[in-house]
Amino acid sequence: MKEPLALAIFLAGFAQLCVLVASALVPLRLNWRDSLADLPHLHRQLYWTYGGYVVLGIVANGLIAIVNADALADGSTLARCVCGYIAIFWGIRLSLQTVLDVKEHLIAWWLHAGYHTLTVLFASFTALFAFAALRW
Secondary structure (H helix, E strand, O other): OOOOOHHHHHHHHHHHHHHHHHHHHHHHHHHHHHHOOOOHHHHHHHHHHHHHHHHHHHHHHHHHHHHHHHHOOOOOOHHHHHHHHHHOOOOOOOHHOOOOOOOHHHHHHHHHHHHHHHHHHHHHHHHHHHHHHHHO
């Protein structure tokens, strides 16, 4: 790592992969098996498909940041575009925090803590990758 920005991107790559722990808990905590049972088969398949795309997107973003941290910090057009994409990805997820109604599911202190930790991570990813994309 040649510069602090590259180190921050590298560490953010690992942190993005850590978000997958929370993602893995969603189908269990929300009891998708029973909650979605009344939906048509195609709708259930779509939930799993969309979830899979999000997971694969997070894996890709995390691995790209880990493997290419120096390149993403170098300010090239491609680096700025990739960082811009990752910033938009996490910025959209961060904005969803304001409209998703999760209150009934935050029934333990550790769920509250996890929810707020995720919010901080989403904001951090958005800010870091936006900075990398927009810096001159």
